[in-house]
Amino acid sequence: MNSMILGRYVPGNSILHRLDPRSKLLAMIAFIMIIFWANNMVTNLLLFFFVFVLIFLSRIPLGFFVKGLQSMIFLIAFTTLFQLFFISGGKIVFQFGVITVTEVGLEQAGIIFSRFVLLICFSTLLTLTTMPLSLADAVESLLKPLVVFNVPVHEIGLMLSMSLRFVPTLMDDTVRIMNAQKARGVDFGEGSIFQKVKSVIPILIPLFASSFKRADALATAMEARGYRGGHGRSRYRQLKWTLKDTAALISIFGLGLALFLLKS
Template sequence: MSRLANPILGQYVPGTSVLHRLDPRSKLVFVFLFMMAVFLANNVLSYMLLVLVTATAVFLSEIPLPLIFRGLKPVLYLIGLTAFLHLWMTRGGDVLWQWGPVSIHENGIVQAGWTSLRFFILVLMGTMLTLTTSPIELTDGLERLLSPLTRLGVPAHELALMMSIALRFIPTLWEETEKIMKAQRARGADFESGGLYRRAKSYIPVLIPLFISAFRRAEELALAMEARGYRGGEGRTRIRELRYRMADGILLAVLLLLVGCLLWLRN
């Protein structure tokens, strides 16, 4: 399966847009606070403001819309499901439709609408972060943001390193899986037929070698890092220095303005 035909939710798309060039730290902080601010909205005007900000972000990212939405597809199903549940489960207000014990209340419709919109805004803004920030930038930013916490014993550097190694090895392990599956298939393994239980069981000959090779790789990686003098984050300099620019300041201003407006608009 090719990657373009089926983009993974929020997979990084290289580019040079304003959003791409923002400092990952300010993007992380913005998205984090934005997500909390979303819950301040409780009327039409405040939601409209959120939609406006999200739409601006999508526009500024210069990422083609179809690409964004193809990645979001699985989430859209989830949103549809929650809206559906809200429709039937939420009580209150006038009863609009009733059939035996099943009924749709006015509040159900309102809730279904607002919740889906809120959910959608949250996910979309989250993907805007990962779509425009490479995993390396993301982990770098996270490390720097967490670094004040090292004094409290939070292993910021180690956490960031773990994250970047995990991301780095996803394609490698995927390749390995394909290779092992081929080999076991040549030994007559069948991954396609049978019920759920049988099919799950048929993956044991793939999973065990995969785990073993993952451990082997981990050991080799640790050894290679030590051999090259790795001794944790202390005193480590980096080739890409993070630097706040003008745009980061503007982003911060936008964030403050947004929170202010939300507080003023909500009732």
């Protein structure tokens, strides 16, 4: 649980920290779209180089990104191995009984692994360099044209900001409850699958209880401060688009053009 860093913000003054959250969010969306053009070694190496340059510019220790990967290691391993052993085609590279590894399976496994790592690193970079409230403001600002269709844009931004804000808190609560249960003799790692699922119940019940209690306290605090929704509300944090934000988006589109030209 300690490896979960979603929603955590690392204060800094790097060029990525100073970018408008809207540009970083748009860059993330564009990155997700163009990453599927990387279907060979050259394009994937180009993406890894681009991400490592961004990590260097962020001045955030590499350990944060390793923790982000650790929290998803099971999904990455399962998907990669599925591609490796169940995709056939091309020359057989390795065979042992019913297990067969082919060139096509090896290539697809490498591509899927690279996509997972790149997406997790880029999304981790987004959350580590952007305050959750600023990210929610960016979502609300980008969705603002939908107000004409009666879409509750402000409420969507508010829910997003609360979700991102309390993810680390819930993870900390989970770790604290698990440590308390271990001190009482509960073992979460032994027994059959049914015993392991049963051992999770002592975690879920107090976790839900503390979550509802925190939500009720938050609602009371918002009402006490006169919160009545987004209509007519002013904004303390003003988003400001600069030339650096335009340059950041141009670099993403330039990367996409290079991938399109170099893809197989």
